[in-house]
Amino acid sequence: MSSKPLLPAARVHSAGGRWIYAVDQASAAPRATAPHSHARGQLFGTDVGVLTVQTGASRCVVPAAQAVWIPPGVTHGAQTHGPFVGWAVYLAPEACEDLPGAPCTLSMSVLLRAAIARAATWTEAPLDPKQQRIAAVIADEIRALAPAPTALPMPVDTRLRNIADALIADPADTRRLREWADWAAVAPRTLTRRFAVETGYAFETWRHRLRMMCALERLAAGAPVTTVALDLGYDNVSAFIARFRATFGITPGRYAAGGCAGLTLTS
Incomplete structure (x- = not known):
């Protein structure tokens, strides 16, 4: 069982720096993270299997092709079941203002998943104009995602x-x-x-x-x-x-x- 953060803690817990980070990760072992919170909003999910996310108000089981949104500052824990093949996007607080104010499950789009995969390959350098356009697509697609009723209040x-x-x-x-x-x-x-x-x-x-x-x-x-x-x-x-x-x-x-x-x- 792995508990290594998907993204370095300095990025997750800081509202500064680049406004968007993305990561893809795969491992043969399941993942589990204890309850925690961070300064950035997070959208994450799996490409294979399911993950369970627990917040104070609900328990979500998120299958592949769905995602869970966690607003900035909300305490949550997560666990995957079986080998982990997943991804995450972290947004600075100012980019989360028109996104849901409470944790929720959402249906993914093919376009969003492809854009996240591209963003996960970016280096530490500031975003160039092409990357800014892809990042804007990610933000727009997140706003357009439809709710998926897999949360258990x-x-x-x-x-x-x-x-x-x-x-x-x-x-x-x-x-x-x-x-x-x-x-x-x-x-x-x-x-x-x-x-x-x-x-x-x-x-x-x-x-x-x-x-x-x-x-x-x-x-x-x-x-x-x-x-x-x-x-x-x-x-x-x-x-x-x-x-x-x-x-x-x-x-x-x-x-x-x-x-x-x-x-x-x-x-």
Whole structure:
């Protein structure tokens, strides 16, 4: 597991210098970074597999062909699953003024990915006119990216957050809503109402989405479909496959075989 920064810390934590930096990186080992923040805004993603990004308000699972945007100063941690083939763009604060003010997942464009790959080859020298034009295309494309609904909002209420954290630690836990309410010392009706208000999802819907995100992580790391189904608490593989297809529009077998381009949540 690698934790080496994609870009030297002096660049990431400084708002000065060139207004844009880009990097491509690949490694046989997965990557993991502890919660941190930096002065620059960051857009990053993978070309292969998925990455998980945790902020205070949400947990995002980002497949290939999607990206996650982190505004300047926002604390976040990230982990990839399986070998890492990824990229990142770092923008000075003044270039982030008309970009989203909160972390979000976005659908990538082919043009943006190609421009980032070109920018990742640039030296330390100031940008020349041609490079400035490519950098402007990168900024324009980031502004034009459409949202991708792969974030899983986290509840704010401490009792509900404890339940969410417990399910993230063990998504196969099969306790029903009333049992979780007893565990967290909250009335079942309060749990039902507040969970929907704070996350936008009913409790069971939120749990199913969490399991599907965990499925993406495990499949990207090479786990067999049957193992993933059982590890996530499904009684049989058929039920897991049906849920996965209803959520992402493809079977887990096809996803594991590389059929993940443009993967989006459908339910």
